[in-house]
Amino acid sequence: MPNKLLIILLLFPTLCNGIEISSHAATIVGHKIWKNECGGKVEALTTWNEGEEFASIGIGHFIWYPKGYEGPFDEQFPKLLQYFENEGVSLPLWLKNSKECPWTSRECFNNDLKENKLTKLRLILLNTVDLQVNFMVNKLSSLLPRLLAASPEQDHDLIKARFARVLESDAGIYAILDYINFKGDGTNPSERYDGKGWGLLQVLQTMDDCNDAIDDFVTAGKKVLNTRIERAPPERNEGRWMKGWYNRLDTYLDTSLTS
Template identity: 50%
Template sequence: MFFCLWSFDVKTESFSITEKEIDLIGKKIFINECGGKIENLTSWNVGTDFASLGIGHFIWYPSGKEGPFDEKFPDFLLFLEHRGTELPIWLKDPSKRECPWESRKEFMRNLQSPKMKSIQKLLTDTIALQAEFMVERLQTVLPKILESASNPHHIKRRFFRVAKSPMGLYALTDYVNFKGEGILRSERYNGEGWGLLQVLELMPRSPNSNEPMQEFVTCAVRVLTRRVENAPKERFWLPGWKNRLQTYISDL
């Protein structure tokens, strides 16, 4: 089975991705983000006003709440409906899809509730579909990155060079989920970002090898090392970040 997820208007580039590849991406991100534990598919982080669900940490706001981050869980539910997935009865009405818990405290009190269990089951059963939803996001990510880039032609070439490599879509999808697009001015330390744009900017304009994934990982390590140099308090996280990057090439 093939999902044709890619069609770009900028000197049109397109390619297909198989169901097997989507499944692999989902399993890898599930391990990266949730430690492979079902209970970690539903969370509400300390100091936030929203639930964070699935391998993509899709944000879900309670009724009447808004915030600076894009709410994605209702969009994911709509995506599931379009894919023919049966939703829990209490989530079937699109007009009543706000998070039913008003605070982290209330969320934690309801970890064993029927509604929470039904969400966990839904998320457990749809890991591959979550991955597909996240891969589709790259279609909107690339135009935004190109708009922010000083040399969009070269950034686009590097993006597709990675995307068309073995494990490339996994790497791009995971990195955007992990460290962002790199286009927000608010996400800078000493004026330097750490998202996908910054990694692609560091990749050589004229490839030195036939190993784009190794180049991508090497540049990502440099970008995240620079982040820690600009914010030394984050040095504790760097070894784990580097280990995560190695999963992009470990199965090649």
């Protein structure tokens, strides 16, 4: 392992700074993530889940908080809207003028599902699957400094090596993008239960390097999510989601960009 670790560490800067994905591959990965988050349904591109305080938008169900609400999870949809604008996507005026979610509750949101604003938003999202994936890929190049800054120095080499191992595997880019989108990168201190996080960082820290990289990643992910369930506030009843969470991780085992 020491020699292999050294080789991976030497390759790591190239891997992270040169991550690219073709439009075709991005579309494939995007549809896999869309299936995980939305069941592949167009109507599910704009959702407000029961028991949650925010809307979930796009193939990755990017979090969108109501105006004035500050939640514990990383809000990504306003950043995606800005990326769309940078890439020349035409947005309606109501999204250009404010990136905040104009609906204040699930009830208000659902009442407008078939109205003009959300119908047009779903059409934009349907036509930008590859751009939504590129948005996620672009964030990978700035990920390492955040992971290292949020972890003990003695973990740095292992975090780099494990990230590279997963990324180099057939399903690696899908697994990493999907997990970050699913449960975050693990660096946000507000995304903790009793001091324990559940993002990519925590999965990398939990891997044991004994098996195939993706097998190892999935096993570690299940351990991390089980810890989250055990530490979650009882009123959230997060155990109800365990089977679905585990099934999602299992898709990393038999999925590649060519399948």
